[in-house]
Amino acid sequence: MSDCLFCKIIEGEIPSSKVYEDGDLYAFRDIEPQAPVHVLIVPKKHIASLDDCKPEDGALLGRIMAKVGEIAKIAGITNGYRLVSNCGEDGFQTVEHLHFHLLGGRPMTWPPG
Numbered sequence: 001m002s003d004c005l006f007c008k009i010i011e012g013e014i015p016s017s018k019v020y021e022d023g024d025l026y027a028f029r030d031i032e033p034q035a036p037v038h039v040l041i042v043p044k045k046h047i048a049s050l051d052d053c054k055p056e057d058g059a060l061l062g063r064i065m066a067k068v069g070e071i072a073k074i075a076g077i078t079n080g081y082r083l084v085s086n087c088g089e090d091g092f093q094t095v096e097h098l099h100f101h102l103l104g105g106r107p108m109t110w111p112p113g
């Protein structure tokens with residue numbers, strides 16, 4: 001989508017700190033990290049949110065989930081992590097292109113705030 005921030009990052013129109021890329025996804029450092037390691041994992045296909053995922057996106061989502069561990073290692077996470085996808089208003093989603101926050105490098109708290 002032409003007016004989507006993450007589509008522009010994927011296309012290289014907006015600079016980012018790349019961690020990993022393949023045909024399905026682009027992973028880059030969050031500009032406002034909430035943990036020592038904070039990576040955004042973004043499907044290259046523009047899907048607005050988890051709410052907008054269709055059954056035909058299942059294989060893509062599965063391949064992305066199967067890559068998370070490898071991306072965590074590349075990003076330097078060695079002791080576990082949290083994967084979060086904010087959805088909608090109460091989920092506090094601010095960018096309407098599906099993304100997964102990969103957070104690590106410190107103990108996480110539970111429940112989240």
Ligand code: AMP
Binds near residue numbers: 005033040093095096
């Ligand atoms: P969310 O609030 O769950 O939609 O997450 C959006 C995330 O995108 C936030 O954590 C922002 O810090 C991050 N973000 C916004 N703009 C950029 C950017 N240009 N480069 C990297 N991360 C960004």
Ligand code: ZN
Binds near residue numbers: 006007008045046
């Ligand atoms: Zn997009």
